[in-house]
Amino acid sequence: MREIIITIDGQQVKAREGISILEAAKRAGIEIPHLCYRDDLTPLAACRLCVVEVEGARTLVASCAYPIADKMVIRTDTKRVQEARRLVIEFLLSDHPYDCMTCEKSGSCLLEKYAYDFGIRKPRFEGEKHQYEIRQANPFFERDYNKCILCGRCVTVCHEVQYCAAVDYARRGFATKIAAPFDRSMQETPCVFCGNCVSVCPVGALTEKAGRFQGRE
Ligand code: SF4
Ligand code: SF4
Ligand code: FES
Numbered sequence: 001m002r003e004i005i006i007t008i009d010g011q012q013v014k015a016r017e018g019i020s021i022l023e024a025a026k027r028a029g030i031e032i033p034h035l036c037y038r039d040d041l042t043p044l045a046a047c048r049l050c051v052v053e054v055e056g057a058r059t060l061v062a063s064c065a066y067p068i069a070d071k072m073v074i075r076t077d078t079k080r081v082q083e084a085r086r087l088v089i090e091f092l093l094s095d096h097p098y099d100c101m102t103c104e105k106s107g108s109c110l111l112e113k114y115a116y117d118f119g120i121r122k123p124r125f126e127g128e129k130h131q132y133e134i135r136q137a138n139p140f141f142e143r144d145y146n147k148c149i150l151c152g153r154c155v156t157v158c159h160e161v162q163y164c165a166a167v168d169y170a171r172r173g174f175a176t177k178i179a180a181p182f183d184r185s186m187q188e189t190p191c192v193f194c195g196n197c198v199s200v201c202p203v204g205a206l207t208e209k210a211g212r213f214q215g216r217e
Contacts, residue, residue, distance in 0.1 A: 004070040009077060021063035021074055022050055032076055033085060033117070035110050035202055036151035037064035042160060044152040049088045049114065052076045060084055089114050094125040097146050105204035108217040111149060112203075128174070137185040140193045141208050145177055148205040154178060154197035166191035178205075 001016045008025050015024040022032050023039070035047040043065040051060035055073035060081065063074075075081065092111060100106045135143035152169070155178060159165050166189040170179040180189040198206040 004068065006068050006070070006072040006074060008074045015068055017070065018067050021052055021054070021061070021066050021068055021072075024068050025052075025063065025074070025076060030076055032063050033114055034064055035088075035114070035149060036153060038153060038200060041153060041156045041200070044156060046150060046152045047088060047092075049085055051081060051084050053078055053081055085114075086118050086120070089118050089120055090123040090125060092149050093120060093123040094127055095129050097129075097144075102213075103147070103204040104207040104212065104216060105147075105201075106216060109204060110202035130177075132177070135185070136209075138187055138191075138193065139209065140195065141198050141206055142212075143186075144205055144207070146205075147203050148178055149203055150176060150178065151202060152178075153200040153202065154206060157196045157200050158191075162192065162194050162196055164190045164192060164194075167197065 001018050003014050004017045006013050006015060006024060008021075008028055008030055011028060011030075013024060013028040015027060020043070022034060022037060025032050032050050032052065034050040036045070037043050037050060045062040045065040048062055050063045052063045053075040054061050054066070063076070089111070093115060096111065100109070100112060103109065106112060130146050132145040135145075150169070155168050158167055166186065167178055167180055170177055170183070180186060180191070186193070195208070198208055
């Protein structure tokens with residue numbers, strides 16, 4: 001791939017054609033907030049926290065999945081961008097249990113980090129909250145989908161890295177959730193309990209049982 005020149009926040013950046021805006025920005029020392037993206041997994045562009053402005057584009061674009069092109073002009077820190085990102089965090093928090101005090105992920109949770117970074121004490125929106133039963137039947141990890149932000153990392157790692165396809169998105173709209181086929185327990189799926197899904201989950205939805213109340217990450 002050839003090297004091209006793009007402009008990010010007024011700074012001229014040389015980068016490999018075809019890489020994502022988020023990656024190009026990162027290499028130029030510009031951090032774009034992201035929840036669902038990991039550089040070792042195929043991007044799903046599920047969370048929209050990484051949105052940026054691209055000159056000429058009608059809408060904000062998800063920088064984790066949008067490839068750079070020659071002479072592209074990108075803005076990562078405008079009022080419009082910041083408001084859109086803030087909204088993403090507020091919507092996620094509006095359907096979150098707020099039990100950070102005893103959550104195993106507190107301190108390394110990305111939702112907690114961005115709520116702090118955006119200074120969101122309380123979301124502006126109150127609405128229906130999911131009331132899922134915590135799934136604890138397997139001996140290795142707990143699944144608390146009340147905390148799930150539907151980022152899809154667990155699905156991708158299980159399909160792409162472990163080749164198990166033990167979990168996937170199920171249902172639609174507000175009812176969308178991550179589930180094993182037919183919502184079965186993990187023991188009834190091809191799951192090999194590798195723990196990859198637990199390690200990539202950015203929030204406290206998937207946690208190891210063995211480490212419960214033994215100290216956080
Ligand atoms: S433990 Fe491994 S195999 Fe089981 S759901 Fe998670 S990633 Fe898939
Ligand atoms: S369980 Fe975790 S990794 Fe999986 S979609 Fe929900 S938040 Fe993402
Ligand atoms: S990080 Fe880009 S859409 Fe989630």
